[in-house]
Amino acid sequence: MSKLSLSKEKIKVVLLEGVHPLAEELFRKDGYNNVHYLKDSPEPEALKELLSDAHILGIRSRTFLTDEILSACDKLMAIGTFCIGTNQINLEVAKKQGIPVFNAPFSNTRSVAELVLAEIIFLMRGIPQKNAAAHRGEWQKTASNSYEIRNKKLGIVGFGHIGSQLGVLAESMGMQVYFYDIENKLPMGNAKDLESLEQLLSEVDVLSLHVPSTPETHNMIGKKQLQKMKPNSYLINAARGDVVVIEDLIDALESGHIQGAALDVFPEEPGSNQEPFTSEVKNFDQVIITPHIGGSTQEAQVNIANEVANKLIKYSNNGSTSSAVNFPQVSLPELVEGRSRIMHIHENKPGVLEKVNHVFSALGMNISALHLQTEGEIGYVILDVNGTDVDDLKNNLEQIDGTVRVRILHGS
Numbered sequence: 001m002s003k004l005s006l007s008k009e010k011i012k013v014v015l016l017e018g019v020h021p022l023a024e025e026l027f028r029k030d031g032y033n034n035v036h037y038l039k040d041s042p043e044p045e046a047l048k049e050l051l052s053d054a055h056i057l058g059i060r061s062r063t064f065l066t067d068e069i070l071s072a073c074d075k076l077m078a079i080g081t082f083c084i085g086t087n088q089i090n091l092e093v094a095k096k097q098g099i100p101v102f103n104a105p106f107s108n109t110r111s112v113a114e115l116v117l118a119e120i121i122f123l124m125r126g127i128p129q130k131n132a133a134a135h136r137g138e139w140q141k142t143a144s145n146s147y148e149i150r151n152k153k154l155g156i157v158g159f160g161h162i163g164s165q166l167g168v169l170a171e172s173m174g175m176q177v178y179f180y181d182i183e184n185k186l187p188m189g190n191a192k193d194l195e196s197l198e199q200l201l202s203e204v205d206v207l208s209l210h211v212p213s214t215p216e217t218h219n220m221i222g223k224k225q226l227q228k229m230k231p232n233s234y235l236i237n238a239a240r241g242d243v244v245v246i247e248d249l250i251d252a253l254e255s256g257h258i259q260g261a262a263l264d265v266f267p268e269e270p271g272s273n274q275e276p277f278t279s280e281v282k283n284f285d286q287v288i289i290t291p292h293i294g295g296s297t298q299e300a301q302v303n304i305a306n307e308v309a310n311k312l313i314k315y316s317n318n319g320s321t322s323s324a325v326n327f328p329q330v331s332l333p334e335l336v337e338g339r340s341r342i343m344h345i346h347e348n349k350p351g352v353l354e355k356v357n358h359v360f361s362a363l364g365m366n367i368s369a370l371h372l373q374t375e376g377e378i379g380y381v382i383l384d385v386n387g388t389d390v391d392d393l394k395n396n397l398e399q400i401d402g403t404v405r406v407r408i409l410h411g412s
């Protein structure tokens with residue numbers, strides 16, 4: 001256990017945008033009772049006011065933490081995004097202010113894999129067309145172009161967290177799984193690792209994309225790649241909208257070369273549920289369209305709340321920054337009773353550490369454990385010392401040119 005130099009009751013935790021209530025529960029359970037939970041995100045001026053004395057902030061994707069907002073957050077020590085993305089935050093500014101940002105990159109991956117598995121079954125049975133026809137009053141009772149997924153070949157592009165889970169699920173239903181990844185990936189189950197995307201395209205009955213959006217994956221599946229796919233095959237994109245050239249997919253659907261598709265992501269998506277969705281794919285009954293909800297399940301929300309709240313609590317309680325997206329990463333052991341932990345965030349420039357060492361030796365203090373990590377312009381050094389009388393130490397460290405922030409914990 002450790003005790004913060006600033007008591008938990010005094011640490012102001014602000015949770016915005018109605019993050020899952022479990023997050024608040026976890027903070028309170030750990031002794032953080034000064035929690036402000038808001039259903040929405042205030043306008044910039046009110047936000048600045050709210051955050052002016054906040055220590056920990058949790059947001060989702062609609063709170064934009066600009067340079068201006070962050071500059072008004074003097075006391076802020078950590079930010080958690082209760083979602084996957086972090087581009088709503090000026091990460092560089094946060095880093096320079098000594099604020100690590102945590103997110104939940106993999107909490108919803110199972111949800112995506114499950115949706116895709118269902119889509120494979122629906123596409124291969126021609127359900128989207130039959131469903132659309134029935135809604136119009138047509139009865140299409142036929143077995144033509146309707147297949148089981150057993151023994152069919154699934155191709156996965158990007159065998160990461162989602163791709164590999166999908167592979168395991170699909171194999172358990174009797175599919176033969178093939179994948180292509182730019183990295184060397186351990187094949188799960190009987191999945192076969194192919195050497196090129198081209199090989200994969202011509203081999204499989206269903207192709208599912210699970211790559212990030214990068215310059216290499218931008219327009220990765222266009223006319224040339226679609227032509228290489230087997231006639232009457234299917235395409236699923238639950239990755240990012242810019243991975244597929246939509247116009248080329250439409251041509252392939254019109255010609256029947258691609259028999260059906262499932263799209264969860266689009267090059268242009270409405271900014272909110274109030275805006276209309278416009279896309280030419282709406283004209284095709286054989287396309288399953290979902291509004292970027294691959295990862296949107298209750299279970300994923302709970303996982304996200306758990307992951308992000310625990311990362312914030314851990315950072316506050318013991319200084320660990322493992323998996324922070326903008327910060328030097330350190331995984332720290334529990335602080336031993338009778339010791340103090342000094343966490344010094346500084347500009348990563350020559351001479352700072354020497355001055356830190358000098359402060360300790362001038363006060364005759366012996367360092368029992370030391371951890372150091374740097375990332376770009378920021379350095380994070382953690383020093384455990386015997387004893388709990390460290391006020392002078394803190395004051396002297398704060399005087400060092402290049403110091404961004406000093407925090408103290410006491411082992412108890």
Ligand code: NAI
Pocket residue numbers: 084105106108109112157158159160161162163180181182183185210211212213214216217238239240264265292293294295296
């Ligand atoms: P991940 O990072 O675990 O896996 C991505 C894999 O793609 C890695 O193995 C990587 O080596 C591989 N890769 C990268 N560039 C490649 C290339 N040019 N060719 C072949 N392989 C390449 O990511 P994760 O969590 O599996 O997510 C995959 C995608 O799913 C991401 O784009 C993510 O944004 C998207 N996603 C979509 C959601 C939705 O709601 N539809 C929810 C969650 C994630």
